[in-house]
Amino acid sequence: MIKIIVTLIHIVNLVTIFYMVFKEKRSANSIVAWSLVLYIAPLVGFVIFLLIGRKLNKNNMFGIKQMEYETYKTYLEQNKISNHLEHINKNNKDIIESIEKMSYSPYKEKNNIDLFTDSKDFFDELLHSLSLAQKSINIEFYIFKNDEIGMKILKLLEKKAREGIAVRLLYDSVGSRALNRKVLKEFIDAGGMIGEFFPSWLKIINLNMNFRNHRKIVVIDNKIGFVGGFNIGDEYLGKSHKFGYWRDTHIKFKGDAVKDLNLRFLADWKYATKENIDLENALMKTIDFNEEGNDAIQIVSSGPNLSDTFEIKFGYLKMIQKAKKYIYIQSPYLIIDNSISDSLKLAALSGVDVKIMIPGKGDHPFVFWANIFYAGDLLESGVKVYHYDKNAFLHAKTVVIDDQICSIGTANMDTRSFELNFEVNAFIYSNEISRKQKSAFENDLLKSEELTLERYNNRSKIVKLKEGISKLFSSIL
Template identity: 55%
Template sequence: MLSFLQNSAYEIIATSIYIINFLIILNLIFREKRSIETIVAWTAVLTTLPAVGIVMYILVGRGVRKDNMFKIKEQEDKIIKKNIAETKARLKCSSMLDENLRDNIDMIDALTNSNNAHYTNNNSVDIFDKSRDFFDSLLYELKNAKNYINIQFYIFKDDVIGSEIIDILCEKAKSGVEVRLIYDAVGSRLLSEKTLLKLKKSGVKTGAFFPSLMKIVNFNLNYRNHRKIVVIDGNIAYVGGNNIGDEYLGKDPKFGEWRDTHLKLTGDCIVDLNTRFILDWRYTTQENLDLSKYFTKSQGSNIYYNKSSNNVGIQIVSSGPDITELDEIKYGYIKMIQKARKYIYIQTPYLILDRTLIDSLKIACLSGVDVRIMIPSKPDHPFVYWASCSYAGELLKFGAKIYTYGDNAFLHAKTIVIDDAVCSIGTANMDIRSFELNFEVNAFIYSKEVSIKQRNIFEKDITNSKQMTIDMYNSRPKLIIIKEAVSRLLSPLL
């Protein structure tokens, strides 16, 4: 009798699991309307590993409500509409067309229409290809803040460099500077409660994006805020690949040298980065800010922004799962690939491509465009690494040049530059997760001078890289072939 009851219980549990899995698949198809690749990958996991599949889906696969997730409040809406009105007026007024606008009007228009990305042309750009230079600049500007600091990072640790920044934030808050810090609850899970209490006692306002339950369980492992934004007094802004942690200074022996790229910006584009931060802040904390402090220049005050003497055109483009059926940064990447006539240089730690991107790169190769892609020489996430190698190998067959950066180093830069004309630098990797699941932000820069600088950085990095050849790829061991095949199957979930 006991055996019969045990068998019956097992059958009930097994049947329930399969029914739940079937309902999950129906939900993916009809309600969430995921991509075909994602649906196929989840179907494979749920059918081959039924019980494990349910747990994986609950932790990393569930959709998030997208309807008005980052609903623009009335004040932000007025600012964005004003910016877009200025952009459209500039685009239509031929007498105001600068060289950058004239040559890239199609791309600027596409990003304006898909992302409300405001185009500004009185900006200056500094590129940091060494993390130490970025941190030195950031520390200096933070120490000199007079009015406010808006700071946001995916990973924020209270190690040596993190503690140094935290101390500055606390000192500034005590002196009357308004300091707001957004950190991602999963990415910054090592940020201690003691440190958070110290920040709050000093007057620093903090917000955890999609917070975890007791820092242990988080049912939104997907949909993380991967943005890295710093705006200081409306005069200086930073955006790029670095997070706050000692490993970004090459102090983690697991990674060795950390190769990343970050931007320092001045000019009108700061308004757009500040708007992005404030939208995230208001969603995260529900604080009702007086935006006149951040977007209105009072007489005799420099709180708004400093005009730049450089004529660098910039669009700040953000993307995330809050906007249905739009992958704005991916669209920008695709448009750059389609525009290229001479070369496309890409740096990314993860190369996981959907059909549109991989076909666009193949067509560029077949058209005679010099396509070069640089990825790390070592993994930080094994499945992601092997999937990246699989896509790199596919592009090799079409003539793309693939480089792996360094021996004892990790490449974390997210850059693309074409034809000494346009470049994009920011937080978005060349992978499905960045395009569809994470909240990201990139600067699309229309400048010959800046693009040449980024090309020179890429070419310098080649000297510290190894080129992957088609013969090398075809002679890889059977075990690696299996790893790549399995990882590629799962790539929409990585």
């Protein structure tokens, strides 16, 4: 009997491997890694594959894309770049146009941006802005914890809902496991609306857990937008002994691009809740901005799709290729494919100052050692890599080039963010904000230690072993 069961498991695993090879768009590295997992641990490996290895099925993909199209089409045409080509900086026309052609990412010029790199400053501003809401609050986070800061924000949302303000809270089923109807009961009773992205009937087991809504979006009254790396939880305020000080980057902005961030939220909301949203009321009415800025923004979304068009990744690639003077990157994860790696190497070999900052300690051991491997591969080409303060955790997801363009958002510099997670970034065309991001990076360098080629080449055999194992499974991390 046992032999029959074992044989059946091996047959199922073999069929799974053939399915990956012939039916799915999947990299060779991913196929090899999963085949190894299925071979080493046939039963456990198959269960893990079901949980975190499957590609998103076509029905889900088409469902999400169809929802987005129906949401976007109402005013897609009037925001096309061709309608305002004369206003665009010619130096940036290529990247703006290429991003817009990939997806709905209109270029909006009249924005005013505030940059936040400290968690206390960010949460103070978020709470203040939420308290001033008059009509609507749309809030979406990958992680929303029911700890001190989480409950403080939830109570404020509950208060605003009782005042008659339309409050929508969307959270990811995997990232926000602590949220449930018991925790949210008072908020719901107050008139607050909730949505759960890819919910599961079991909190522990979720067959869609590999596809996470990693977005962090707040839109208030369709006038104020927040997007960036912070989630909602005490650890993001530096209260975790494991992580220490939390270094992240977030923006608050007012202006024309707030509509596009709100549209991103509403597309996610519509998919998760099936609510028939009155877009004319939510988006189309003219907004009287008290102030207009000079910062231009494209809100760029990405997620798993059948065409393998990964918008944020392609945007990063275009930035790397455009840079003439410097490229400064911050990311907690550095698990990159050949396209990103080769572009960074070529930029460095061409005389561009390429600096990448990653955490000095990891939140996941395999990811940390995979970071080291991919960082080490870049060093010989002249790319400089730095480990941020070991008593803190670097979680910022930023790219800035040449004091001209920067990207701030939710997407890490890794394959998961590029191909599996649902992400959103603000691509910002502003000399002032780019310089501020550059200055923040340079201040962080004072707390960082460079990973030199000499140090990397002298690493111990144990470290090399950890790197090798992590590299082997890096495509499925």
